Amino acid sequence: MSTGVGTAPGVAPGSTGVDDLSLAVAALTSPELAEIVDLAVWVDADWLHVANAGGSARLPVTDPDGPWEVSHGRHPLACQDPMHGVPLAAALADPSPPNERDSYPYAGRRLLSAFGDATRSPDLIVVHTPRHYWPERGGHLGEHGSLNAGQSRAPLVLSGPGVRTRGLQSGAARIIDVGPTLAALAGVTMPDAEGTPLTRLAGPGARHVVGLLWDGANSNDLLHLAQTGELPNVARLLAEGTALTGGAIAEFPSVTLTNHTSALTGVGPGRHGILHNVYFDRATGRQVIVNDVKTWHAACEQLRDGVETFFEAVARQRPGAVSACVNEPVDRGAHYSTFGLVRSAGNTGGAGDMGDYLPPAEGDPHASVRWVRENLDYAWSTRVDALGLAQVVALWAPGETPPDVMWWNTTITDTGHHGGGPYSEQSRAALRDADARLGSFLDLLAERGLLAETAILLTADHGSEAADPACGGDWGDALRAVGVRFRDEGYGFLYLGESAAGIVAGTVAP
Numbered sequence: 001m002s003t004g005v006g007t008a009p010g011v012a013p014g015s016t017g018v019d020d021l022s023l024a025v026a027a028l029t030s031p032e033l034a035e036i037v038d039l040a041v042w043v044d045a046d047w048l049h050v051a052n053a054g055g056s057a058r059l060p061v062t063d064p065d066g067p068w069e070v071s072h073g074r075h076p077l078a079c080q081d082p083m084h085g086v087p088l089a090a091a092l093a094d095p096s097p098p099n100e101r102d103s104y105p106y107a108g109r110r111l112l113s114a115f116g117d118a119t120r121s122p123d124l125i126v127v128h129t130p131r132h133y134w135p136e137r138g139g140h141l142g143e144h145g146s147l148n149a150g151q152s153r154a155p156l157v158l159s160g161p162g163v164r165t166r167g168l169q170s171g172a173a174r175i176i177d178v179g180p181t182l183a184a185l186a187g188v189t190m191p192d193a194e195g196t197p198l199t200r201l202a203g204p205g206a207r208h209v210v211g212l213l214w215d216g217a218n219s220n221d222l223l224h225l226a227q228t229g230e231l232p233n234v235a236r237l238l239a240e241g242t243a244l245t246g247g248a249i250a251e252f253p254s255v256t257l258t259n260h261t262s263a264l265t266g267v268g269p270g271r272h273g274i275l276h277n278v279y280f281d282r283a284t285g286r287q288v289i290v291n292d293v294k295t296w297h298a299a300c301e302q303l304r305d306g307v308e309t310f311f312e313a314v315a316r317q318r319p320g321a322v323s324a325c326v327n328e329p330v331d332r333g334a335h336y337s338t339f340g341l342v343r344s345a346g347n348t349g350g351a352g353d354m355g356d357y358l359p360p361a362e363g364d365p366h367a368s369v370r371w372v373r374e375n376l377d378y379a380w381s382t383r384v385d386a387l388g389l390a391q392v393v394a395l396w397a398p399g400e401t402p403p404d405v406m407w408w409n410t411t412i413t414d415t416g417h418h419g420g421g422p423y424s425e426q427s428r429a430a431l432r433d434a435d436a437r438l439g440s441f442l443d444l445l446a447e448r449g450l451l452a453e454t455a456i457l458l459t460a461d462h463g464s465e466a467a468d469p470a471c472g473g474d475w476g477d478a479l480r481a482v483g484v485r486f487r488d489e490g491y492g493f494l495y496l497g498e499s500a501a502g503i504v505a506g507t508v509a510p
């Protein structure tokens, strides 16, 4: 997978000459870039290498759980504790920590998955420091995408029949466990998944199974706000269930489409093929943009062979069961799907042509008026989520046969966390809006007598950490200065020897 054959200076013995990979690693690990480059990562022959200005380490590709060998200096991934920065007070005490105080859960497995695709994996990955602020490339005050615990941690709440425990439980799951866990709740299995069902917490017993993904919701803050009465409907879920305080750790990179796909297929990007929100495919010589309003409806075309979605697992094992997938691009196998409707309509612009069908944000009873007015993205996400709730209400309406399994994706939470950063007025407003829409759904379930028959899993696709507006800069100039030929996709996936692509609007957000 590497066009830059050879090793990087100072990392592995036997370095043979100067090539793009060696030049790039040397430039990226220079002290001048230490504020913005947390890690440079590559696979060379039988080893996974990580390096930064402070040191380097390597891991045999055949042994993803370690141990790591420190090659020189300080181990860049010395701490891999998934509970680092939990609960909220711990995260607030050391926000967006530097490498030496940060943690990188399941680092070997997650990084190796990112290098696992035959034609789409990059040659070299640059991991942003949590503080790196890059508005000129689509970055925000609140950020995710990196390998560390803070940007990778999504919530994990389980509620209703089949859930065996009550209250907060210490521990962390992984996003790849979400699909297998939903399957277990629905009485089916996903045998080829890399994740495992959380059978310690829950099992079969519900007539209906619902998965909720609140994009970008910060796990610590969600649990804190639920406990302090600010998210009364998440609290309703917790009263009939449990949450892992360490949440669910995203696959790498901790970006949206990669992890929506991992949640719903139970495998990492090296298996499902959606390497990033945008990536390059050497097989076609093309840039692939999957996380964009114009391409969401076609995202499943990128799934690699042999991957099964949660909806397909249900259909295979419970042929009579009806599945619904609301506002979610990873919808293959669902009987009802929002993006299936987009595909059927034949709109060449995908959901980009659907603006006229979205309800107005002004007057939405579930929306925070202030942020609808102050942030255009917030207003747009409000409209998308209002359409999401309208579909859910229609699917579960009195007189309708409700779906046996449903997945419902919520967008406003990511928008609010990007706009204001985690723990901000805007991110908390977004969580309250999502909670209010959840409340409408729970009320409808209660009205129909279905609440006690419905198991609900609430998660996200990644976490959110605060960037530091004083921590700017870009590694591109440093790479060009030493003559490296590369294209940088998704801002951090480097394909060496390829000509640089222009920056395409919408390729790095949300």
Ligand SMILES: [Zn+2]
Pocket (backbone or CB within 6 Å): 215, 216, 255, 256, 257, 414, 461, 462, 510
């Ligand atoms: Zn997301």
